[in-house]
Amino acid sequence: MSILVDRHTRLLVQGITGREGSFHTEQMVEYGTNVVSGVTPGGSGKAVAGVPVFDTVAAAVAATQPNVSIIYVPARFAPDAIYEAIDGGIPFVVCITEGIPVADMVPVYAYVRSNGARLLGPNCPGLITPGQAKIGIMPGFIHEPGPIGLVSRSGTLTYEVVDALTRAGLGQTTAVGIGGDPVIGTAFVDVLALFEADPATEAIVMIGEIGGSDEEDAARFIQEHVSKPVVGFIAGRTAPPGKRMGHAGAIISGGTGTAAEKVAALEAVGARVADRPSAVPDLVKAALA
Amino acid sequence: MNVHEYQAAELLARHGIPVNTGGVATTPEEAVAVAAEHAGAGAVAVKAQVHTGGRGKAGGIKLARTPDEVRAAAAAILGLDIRGHLVQRVLVVPAVDIDREFYLGVVLDRPRRRNVLMASAEGGVDIEEVARERPEQIIRALADPLLGLHPYQAREVGFALGLPAARVGGFASIALKLYAAYVAEDATLAEINPLILTGDGDWLALDSKMSFDDNALFRHPDTEALRDMAEENATEIEARAHGISFVKLDGDIGCIVNGAGLAMATMDAVKLHGGEPANFLDVGGGASADQVATAFELVTADPNVRAILINIFGGITRGDVVAEGITDALGTVSVTVPIVVRLSGTNAEEGRLLLAAAGLIAVDTMDEAAAQVVRGAR
CATH class of the missing domain: 3.40.50.720 (NAD(P)-binding Rossmann-like Domain)
Structure with missing residues (x-):
């Protein structure tokens, strides 16, 4: 699935x-x-x-x-x-x-x-169901079919995490890049709902970044609607306020949208949040154990 | 992209909003002349023009009643450093008799994907603080994504602010014009704080702020012309011209990365290993030799940089091609600080061998690269 x-x-x-x-x-x-x-x-x-x-x-x-x-x-x-x-x-x-x-x-x-x-999207890498359909610009060979649903605001950072998961023997049901713009068609919560309903997805990896409140919305959604384990990573802990970090949507404005707030929101609802991309696979394994 | 208060005020005036009209001065003598022109013998406010908030607290806004006071105020403010921004201009405007102060702004409501008009009867203060501590004091009206803001919505906000009925029409007119200006100029923020009622019962925008969508500047050459190069980091301007995203930071480890998310994660990894990133830099997905060469120039232009971390997740781009790009770039740019390259993706091993042969430290993982570069900077 x-x-x-x-x-x-x-x-x-x-x-x-x-x-x-x-x-x-x-x-x-x-x-x-x-x-x-x-x-x-x-x-x-x-x-x-x-x-x-x-x-x-x-x-x-x-x-x-x-x-x-x-x-x-x-x-x-x-x-x-x-x-x-x-x-x-x-x-x-x-x-x-x-x-x-x-x-x-x-x-x-x-x-x-x-x-x-x-x-x-827009401004996204697309999505891939390993072994079935690659609809986007991601390198296909780093993906393997498996039980992990992955959703991310980023491109190469997603590949980084997918690569780490695959090397750790954790394949993916589908990996979805939702994009780094302020207005995107599909948000974290939309994809979380789909993974929650997908019987083949056993755990969800969510890669966020500074800016906006999509991750906070996701945390509220996880609390109410997601029974599967969620592992997160938030990029931009060292990003300064008021500066756009490459993605149009990656900006801390008015003191909101910081990585610390997003990490806290996710941890508060029981998600495990990695402090580095390479730590994601072990947290997923712990969550599935 | 940001503009100065006086530029935002001029734009809003063009959209029919009553703004407090004054002039800009770059010397104390000019300030005296501007004061005489716009306020006669009346009092004026002398206001620092910099792309940052907190001007009042930093001594960047002064009231002056006489030409001598104007001269002294301008002399004190010009050359002031406000949060790292050097004041090179002051705006001189007539002092105004304020009866009531309001906040009025238009921004994007990201979760709802609609623009929102925001107003508060607590004007002239830090609106973010009001939003945090007394959110009920902020009144919002969401604009329809296809039809825009309706006049009735602007009136509703006016009544909700507790305005007397006779003042609601004037308020709604300004709110609709502010929304129209925001849309017409592709702004990401249009803000009047404070919007005031004068003792005579007239509406006046006392302080205006606008920011613009960088992605829409192609259709606003007039806005692009307002860019103040002195307010921007020279390296960031140079980077933009080459299609590279660059943000200057305070540390000593230069970062060159493909992809914005990975670039942020790389900065975080440097910090996690006890270092401080000198910059955010996204060379773009492909990491071509030209882009990498430009990235080297941008990063090494910062004298604080003591080591450079290149983090390329190859993906579809082959690792050996990226490695050749890096070594080619080093043939055209002289780099004297240690360079650590993390290369992953197709043919990454071949790439690392090429890099090692060129005398660079080439590693397999981000963690190892961050640890190595922090050591290299010591």
């Missing part, structure tokens, strides 16, 4: 002929992801890694019936691409693009929700 994506997923790639889009389409196809079509306006008739390209999402939907879309288009055009995917009837959209203005994402989020769809 897994959450959100598996071998039956039919993936559409928006921005498939771009540099990022074509490279990662090849990588995803190579991993075994069921990529059914791609979209680039004016690209109809082409193919990338054997995947047929269409001019519009509507045409791609009519010809190939995708049920998940991944977006690799530049920030200025990404909101439009999300709207096109939603209007095309695609229920789950993954947006990799970094640098989308917050003002554009506020209406996008509302539109996605009002259409009953789900958005992952």
Whole structure:
């Protein structure tokens, strides 16, 4: 079992002929992801890694019936691409693009929700169900199928933790990168609920960072709705206030959003919080023992 | 991106908000002239223009009644160091007869993914303190993500503040204009604190603050032009031009990392091993030779740096390619402090051999790298 994506997923790639889009389409196809079509306006008739390209999402939907879309288009055009995917009837959209203005994402989020769809990201690495579907930019080979559900606001830091888990013999049901922006489609609580309901997931690893209150919301959710053990790691204990640490959403503002608050909130509801990424596997093993 | 109070006030004035109009001075004599121009013989406030709060407590705001007092106030404030910000300009505005003070602001409510108008009858004080200690004193109105803030919502906030009915219309008008300015300018914060009622019953914005979404600056060249280079770290500006995220910190261990989350975790690891990071630096996912070379230049520009930790999780990028990038970069940039490289991912072992051959300390794990670099800095 897994959450959100598996071998039956039919993936559409928006921005498939771009540099990022074509490279990662090849990588995803190579991993075994069921990529059914791609979209680039004016690209109809082409193919990338054997995947047929269409001019519009509507045409791609009519010809190939995708049920998940991944977006690799530049920030200025990404909101439009999300709207096109939603209007095309695609229920789950993954947006990799970094640098989308917050003002554009506020209406996008509302539109996605009002259409009953789900958005992952933006500014995220995507998600992977090891051995079944890689929908994103993560290195596939570090993942192994197993009982751990992983959710994170980060990219390479997620790979770091996944790598440590895999080396320790702890494979993953699904690893989900929710993204580092202030407005994201899917929050920790949404993914926690999915892992809680997934019978194959035995423990949950949650990787947070400074900024916002998503981790605090997650802590409240864990207390009320999560019976499975949760292990956390929060990046940015040494980050100064008022400075954006790379991710648009990673900023301590007005004294809130510090790592210390997030660690305290998670520990208060019984989650084990690692002080370094390499400590995560042992805490998971202890939680499962 | 942040701007000065006077710049925020000019922007809000353009959106129709009544602001206390004055002028900016860079010398005491200029301050005297500005005071005469905007206040005649009346009293003025002389206010430090720096990108930080706490100006009042730091002696950065003074009331002056005569030209001599204006000269003395400006002389005392110009050159002042407020929380590490050197005061190079003062704003001189007419002193105002204040009847009541309010707080009014628009920000993003992150958990709800909507913009929110916030107001409080406790104006002119630290609003974060009010939010912490007396949260019931802050009144909020969530803006519809598609339709924006409705006039009735602004009126509701006005009534909730306890304003007399005759003043609610004026308040609502300013609240709606502030919301419009926030949206039109792609702001991340638009704030008037205090917004005052004068003795004559007029509304006036006495102090304005705005911050802007860096990701939206491409469509606001006029905002970008307001950037005060003197308020920003030169290395951070240089980094941005190369697509590198860099934040200067106070320690002595330079960090070069691919990915923002991993970069934060790397700083934390340095601290955990008894060191202090000199910077946050995210070279981006691929860690190409050019980017790494630029990163070396940025990090070594800080004279405090006594050792450098490079932490690259290779992933799809091959470790040997990253290693070649690092050694190539060292061919173009001279680095005299010890360098510890942590390299992981595909072909990481080959990469580490290449690095070791080039005289660098190459290790397998983040913990080991952090321990080594802290030792190297001693």
